Amino acid sequence: MKNKGNAKSQYSKQQILNALLVIMxxxxxYKITIKEICDYALISRKTFYRNFDTKIDVLSIEVDKIVKEYLNRLSVMDDLIVSNIALIIFNLVNENVYFLKN
Structure with a gap:
């Protein structure tokens, strides 16, 4: 992922991600084009490519968020037994089913 710093870039990235998730x-x-994403997000292709190389890179935002939440939940858990870890995983999958089903 490119352009990590400014607020406008963060806004554009979020718009692109939201557009991709809706289209998905x-x-x-694999049938979604960059043009479709840009049209839905109301941004230019230049803005897309300023922030990402591919549409798969866009998905990394959501994957990173889910992984960070998983690690956060693990870090506050006192008893790391398999059943507790499985519960965390199942809850995260349930909470993010909109994303994971695609």
């Missing part, structure tokens, strides 16, 4: 509700990612 109706279409598999």
């Amino acid at each position: 509700d109706n279409k598999p990612i």
Whole structure:
């Protein structure tokens, strides 16, 4: 992922991610074009490529968020037994099913 710093870049990245997630509700990612994402997000292709190299890179934002939440939940757990870890995983999957189903 490119352009990590400024607020405008963060806003553009979020718009791109939101657009991709909405489009993925109706279409598999391999059929989605960068143009579709840009049109839905109301941004230019230049803005897309200033922030990302590929549409898969866009998904890394959401994957990173889920992984960070998983690690955060593990870090506050007192008893790291398999059943507790499994519960964390199942809860995260349930909370992020909109993303993971695609």
